[in-house]
Amino acid sequence: MAALNSNPSSPPQDDGVSLLAFKSEADPSNKLGYSVDKSSAVCKWQGVQCQIDGKVGRLVLENLNLAGVFAANTLSRLDQLRVLSLRNNSLTGPIPDLAGLVNLKALFLDHNYFSGGIPSSISTLHRLRTLDLSYNKLSGVIPVELSDLDRLNYLRLDSNRFSGSIPPLNQSSLQIFNVSINFLTGPVPVTPTLSRFGPALFSINPRLCGKIVRTECGSGGPFFGKNSTTNQPSSSPPVVASGQSAQVQPEIGGFTNSNSTKQKRLGLIVGFSAGLFLLVTSVLCIIMLIKTSEKKKRKSTVTKREMMEMAEAADAAAEVMRMEDANELEKKVRKLHQGIALKKSGNLVFYTGESQLYTVEQLMRASAELLGSGSVGTTYKALLDNGVILCVKRLDASRLAGTTNEAFQRHMEVVGTLRHPNVVALRAYFQAKEEKLLVYDYQPNGSLFSLVHGSKSTMAKPLHWTSCLKIAEDVAQGVSYLHQACSLVHGNLKSSNVLLGSDFEACLSDYCLSSLFHHLPDDGDGDPYKAPETGTDDEPTTKSDVYSFGVLLFELLTGKSASEQPDLLPDDVVKWVRSSRDSNGGGGMAEKPLEMITEVAIACTVRSPELRPTMWQVIKMLQEIKEAAIMEDCGIVTS
Numbered sequence: 122m123a124a125l126n127s128n129p130s131s132p133p134q135d136d137g138v139s140l141l142a143f144k145s146e147a148d149p150s151n152k153l154g155y156s157v158d159k160s161s162a163v164c165k166w167q168g169v170q171c172q173i174d175g176k177v178g179r180l181v182l183e184n185l186n187l188a189g190v191f192a193a194n195t196l197s198r199l200d201q202l203r204v205l206s207l208r209n210n211s212l213t214g215p216i217p218d219l220a221g222l223v224n225l226k227a228l229f230l231d232h233n234y235f236s237g238g239i240p241s242s243i244s245t246l247h248r249l250r251t252l253d254l255s256y257n258k259l260s261g262v263i264p265v266e267l268s269d270l271d272r273l274n275y276l277r278l279d280s281n282r283f284s285g286s287i288p289p290l291n292q293s294s295l296q297i298f299n300v301s302i303n304f305l306t307g308p309v310p311v312t313p314t315l316s317r318f319g320p321a322l323f324s325i326n327p328r329l330c331g332k333i334v335r336t337e338c339g340s341g342g343p344f345f346g347k348n349s350t351t352n353q354p355s356s357s358p359p360v361v362a363s364g365q366s367a368q369v370q371p372e373i374g375g376f377t378n379s380n381s382t383k384q385k386r387l388g389l390i391v392g393f394s395a396g397l398f399l400l401v402t403s404v405l406c407i408i409m410l411i412k413t414s415e416k417k418k419r420k421s422t423v424t425k426r427e428m429m430e431m432a433e434a435a436d437a438a439a440e441v442m443r444m445e446d447a448n449e450l451e452k453k454v455r456k457l458h459q460g461i462a463l464k465k466s467g468n469l470v471f472y473t474g475e476s477q478l479y480t481v482e483q484l485m486r487a488s489a490e491l492l493g494s495g496s497v498g499t500t501y502k503a504l505l506d507n508g509v510i511l512c513v514k515r516l517d518a519s520r521l522a523g524t525t526n527e528a529f530q531r532h533m534e535v536v537g538t539l540r541h542p543n544v545v546a547l548r549a550y551f552q553a554k555e556e557k558l559l560v561y562d563y564q565p566n567g568s569l570f571s572l573v574h575g576s577k578s579t580m581a582k583p584l585h586w587t588s589c590l591k592i593a594e595d596v597a598q599g600v601s602y603l604h605q606a607c608s609l610v611h612g613n614l615k616s617s618n619v620l621l622g623s624d625f626e627a628c629l630s631d632y633c634l635s636s637l638f639h640h641l642p643d644d645g646d647g648d649p650y651k652a653p654e655t656g657t658d659d660e661p662t663t664k665s666d667v668y669s670f671g672v673l674l675f676e677l678l679t680g681k682s683a684s685e686q687p688d689l690l691p692d693d694v695v696k697w698v699r700s701s702r703d704s705n706g707g708g709g710m711a712e713k714p715l716e717m718i719t720e721v722a723i724a725c726t727v728r729s730p731e732l733r734p735t736m737w738q739v740i741k742m743l744q745e746i747k748e749a750a751i752m753e754d755c756g757i758v759t760s
């Protein structure tokens with residue numbers, strides 16, 4: 122592969138012409154300083170990196186609020202382009218024919234307003250490894266020819282308007298995949314590749330069905346009830362939820378289940394993680410070698426200025442996207458809400474068609490297993506006589522004093538409509554004079570607390586950094602959903618309130634309850650997560666959630682519980698994180714990701730709430746850490 126060079130001799134005129142043609146249509150507000158007068162210095166233009174031969178090899182124009190169109194016959198003439206990223210802009214119109222980009226390896230067009238279909242020319246880009254078209258308004262079918270891209274290892278098409286069926290993608294190279302939040306229908310092809318991905322990556326598509334998404338085809342039933350792994354009708358085996366916990370996290374209720382399919386699934390998850398680990402660590406090793414001299418100059422501690430710069434870097438994009446995505450997300454949430462009906466059965470109020478799965482009598486007759494008691498009540502695993510497994514939280518009535526039945530009902534009717542892959546769904550609530558119950562999906566794989574600190578059957582050990590990153594991003598996505606789409610706060614974020622779903626995706630529980638409980642008692646466990654500005658009588662805020670998230674991130678990194686973490690971080694935080702990992706048996710973690718994730722945790726836990734990043738900025742930072750590794754895999758050294 123040709124090496125990239127940011128300062129070669131002037132490139133062939135053609136590339137400058139192509140860039141100017143692109144700018145003239147894509148950049149009506151003149152954010153890019155490209156001009157004919159400066160065409161001898163094209164390689165120094167914003168976002169441009171040239172190769173040794175002077176051709177443009179990489180064009181990264183992200184977060185610039187480019188608000189025009191990506192015109193045909195402009196960038197597609199850059200025949201030596203390896204990486205093209207126009208992500209996080211406001212580009213509209215169709216994606217043009219890209220057939221000329223014969224050397225393209227990574228294409229990021231996500232977080233724009235592109236409409237129309239995926240151009241068929243994309244499937245002729247045979248060197249393509251990364252394709253991210255997520256968060257656009259793209260429609261039409263997903264071209265079956267994408268299956269021909271046999272080097273593809275990253276494909277994100279989520280949050281668009283794609284319809285039709287999913288093509289039988291079966292590239293063994295495919296490691297990252299997401300088609301959630303579209304209008305896809307029909308059976309998901311059971312190829313070995315697609316079988317590796319969990320249902321969450323196909324979620325929020327109203328009529329997908331089949332083994333992979335665990336929904337029977339042909340029944341045409343209600344979306345939420347069908348898609349749930351726990352609230353399955355009795356025709357589907359309801360043991361999925363509990364059985365999956367057996368192999369890895371059997372601490373709750375001590376389930377045992379030696380089903381070989383599940384072992385295979387676990388094998389796949391472990392294999393996938395190991396593969397990803399090998400991929401990313403080798404990539405990071407290369408970065409470390411190349412950047413050794415640069416690194417020597419770096420301080421081992423992170424200054425306040427550096428972390429604020431990091432937050433600000435994400436800020437420009439985040440501010441624009443927060444507004445625009447909030448609108449998009451609002452629309453999606455509204456759409457989801459359309460499917461949610463409230464149905465009363467006595468004092469039990471069901472959401473989204475759960476009413477056919479159980480009655481209040483069945484719920485009351487269910488055999489209950491105590492899971493634990495927390496600050497707001499007692500939690501049970503309930504096994505219904507039709508095989509459905511649920512989680513029922515009995516709220517402590519004395520602690521609810523002061524909240525009227527009407528206020529409780531109004532609040533629950535908002536909270537019950539929340540639907541996100543990283544938020545445990547509230548499926549029903551029950552309200553009688555002396556009794557208030559909340560009915561949630563049962564999460565089969567225990568809590569993050571047990572995963573990090575061990576349980577009856579598992580050893581405590583800090584997680585591998587790829588798992589830290591995955592869990593952190595899941596949690597951040599869930600919290601950001603509450604903040605942005607619903608203007609709510611979690612209010613009680615901690616590792617015991619992060620549960621692991623059937624695909625080990627992290628899901629938030631116990632969210633949005635704090636406002637019902639005016640004085641949450643200190644239980645000696647929740648406190649260390651509490652932001653310093655939040656007194657006993659203060660309502661939690663989005664920024665106090667961010668603080669709790671930072672504490673949780675340190676917990677993930679170090680393996681130290683929140684109460685074991687120092688009140689004041691030491692001067693050299695990275696060193697502290699590393700030595701904590703080592704003493705907790707976490708072993709070596711690559712220097713770069715450890716530093717980068719630590720920086721995010723530091724930024725979240727600064728004492729002044731206004732200096733903390735938003736949850737959306739946190740997601741961007743975590744994604745940048747992940748994507749840096751992926752870009753490296755394309756042979757591109759990031760600065």
Ligand SMILES: Nc1ncnc2c1ncn2[C@@H]1O[C@H](COP(=O)(O)OP(=O)(O)OP(=O)(O)O)[C@@H](O)[C@H]1O
Pocket residue numbers: 373492493494495496497498499500512545561562563564565567568613617618620630631647
């Ligand atoms: N939906 C669920 N599925 C499976 N297990 C759950 C679910 N919700 C809670 N649990 C588990 O039940 C146990 C008790 O939870 P509970 O929420 O009552 O207390 P807590 O999380 O320890 O404290 P707090 O109330 O302060 O959040 C915890 O171990 C938790 O992981």
